[in-house]
Amino acid sequence: MQKLIESLPNIKLSTAPEDLICYGFDASGLEASPSAVVWPENTEDVVKVMRYAFENSIPVVPRGAGTGMTGGAVPLKGAIILSLEKMNRILEIDPENFFVLCEPGLINGRLQRELERKGLFYPPDPASMNFCTIGGNVAENAGGPRAIKYGVTRDYVMEIEAVLPNGKILTMGVKTPKGVVGYDLARLLVGSEGTLSVFTKIRLKILPMPEEVITLLVLFNNLESSGQAVSKIITSKIIPRTLEFMDSEAIKAVENFKPIGLPKAVEAILLIELDGYPTTITKEAEKVAEICEHLGAEVSMAEDEEARIKLWEARRAISPALYHVSPTKINEDVVVPRNKIPDMLRRLRRLSEESGIKIVNFGHAGDGNIHVNIMVDRKNKEEYQKGLNLIEHIFKDTLELGGTISGEHGIGLTKARYMGMEISETGLSIMRSIKNAFDPKNILNPGKIFPT
Numbered sequence: 001m002q003k004l005i006e007s008l009p010n011i012k013l014s015t016a017p018e019d020l021i022c023y024g025f026d027a028s029g030l031e032a033s034p035s036a037v038v039w040p041e042n043t044e045d046v047v048k049v050m051r052y053a054f055e056n057s058i059p060v061v062p063r064g065a066g067t068g069m070t071g072g073a074v075p076l077k078g079a080i081i082l083s084l085e086k087m088n089r090i091l092e093i094d095p096e097n098f099f100v101l102c103e104p105g106l107i108n109g110r111l112q113r114e115l116e117r118k119g120l121f122y123p124p125d126p127a128s129m130n131f132c133t134i135g136g137n138v139a140e141n142a143g144g145p146r147a148i149k150y151g152v153t154r155d156y157v158m159e160i161e162a163v164l165p166n167g168k169i170l171t172m173g174v175k176t177p178k179g180v181v182g183y184d185l186a187r188l189l190v191g192s193e194g195t196l197s198v199f200t201k202i203r204l205k206i207l208p209m210p211e212e213v214i215t216l217l218v219l220f221n222n223l224e225s226s227g228q229a230v231s232k233i234i235t236s237k238i239i240p241r242t243l244e245f246m247d248s249e250a251i252k253a254v255e256n257f258k259p260i261g262l263p264k265a266v267e268a269i270l271l272i273e274l275d276g277y278p279t280t281i282t283k284e285a286e287k288v289a290e291i292c293e294h295l296g297a298e299v300s301m302a303e304d305e306e307a308r309i310k311l312w313e314a315r316r317a318i319s320p321a322l323y324h325v326s327p328t329k330i331n332e333d334v335v336v337p338r339n340k341i342p343d344m345l346r347r348l349r350r351l352s353e354e355s356g357i358k359i360v361n362f363g364h365a366g367d368g369n370i371h372v373n374i375m376v377d378r379k380n381k382e383e384y385q386k387g388l389n390l391i392e393h394i395f396k397d398t399l400e401l402g403g404t405i406s407g408e409h410g411i412g413l414t415k416a417r418y419m420g421m422e423i424s425e426t427g428l429s430i431m432r433s434i435k436n437a438f439d440p441k442n443i444l445n446p447g448k449i450f451p452t
Helices: 002-007 017-022 043-056 108-116 134-140 185-189 223-235 248-257 278-294 305-316 318-322 338-355 381-400 416-422 425-438
Strands: 012-014 036-039 060-063 080-083 090-094 099-102 157-163 169-173 198-205 212-220 242-247 268-276 298-301 328-335 358-364 369-376
Touching (some): 017 036, 043 060, 043 080, 043 157, 060 198, 099 108, 134 198, 169 185, 212 278, 212 305, 223 242, 223 268, 223 338, 242 248, 248 268, 248 318, 248 358, 268 278, 268 305, 318 369, 328 381, 338 358, 338 369, 338 381, 381 416, 416 425
Parallel strands (some): 060 080
Antiparallel strands (some): 012 036, 090 099, 099 198, 157 169, 212 298, 242 268, 242 358
């Protein structure tokens, strides 16, 4: 690495063992040791790193905050970690044209707060929003609870400045609401998991802040009724801002970890929000309550902002809370059509009962995105293997119901072997051709997405 250090004299770089350890893993629990960690501060720094890597055929892994769940930031083949955390500025907020220009290392939650102070709104809100970066969100096409009404990251990316593996800078997309000149390369980069380019600037569409929000907590004593409620709410022509689901095991885990008074005896909870004009959403809230109560639910409304914040703290605490249930969780995020949610929940319960492995479910029920958590102990090899064996069954059930095996976590390392279950060999071949066109030396985040 001495040559690397000499070639990049003005860029912060480390080969210290403690840095290699800290940057060698992500939220998937997988890990590998990088050869070095580099912290660029601007586009020119990224260009220098990529030129060096290209000339010397050294793999590079772009990294945001390491909150990804599928191993996308794990540095295979002794790769250089290109940590973009220092490129974290908001470069421009345009309230007339409704866009924000920012760097990839900007934390999602910080962007949300800055915009809210100006009466503006960026909808994509992953559970890790207070830690994850905008660059990582774009690389994974992150969603979040508000996706049911407002869509996912892809729907807000207008323009991307990126550095290609050979060090060339390419700006893709437009600054305007419309633009159909040539292929939409900006949308191609969204969800590419750091395999095609390194993002250096991102222009995002933003919206006016909704006038008011109503939050409903809905308790069900029947698991399938909660799934039926989701479908009935949408077919009643109401599109909530959020429609979140927690099963009984998720509720117990949160209450044991960060108690706020959720009843542990119920089978499921829906956390529903509506936003917009006060008179309109008040009527919609009444209709939602009526639908849920008809299915045997108990409905209550958050009395004030403090109560609403507590409910969302509980929802966002599920993932860390599960580590107190079992030392290992195998986390998958499948999506099925909304009207198939009851079927999927039935199948998940059957798999849990047949295997003897606890499966905890929660997620964005409004868009059919269920986070399936297989609770095992990695040290118990037999139990862990049994848990791994369930993944293929879960994916098979998902696809049979017309769904997809990943809603927002991407493919990375953990799902690569299952790609062929959903994508045909012809489709994979075209994807590999695109990868080769961008990255002929295969140095950018190698080993991710494609099954080997």
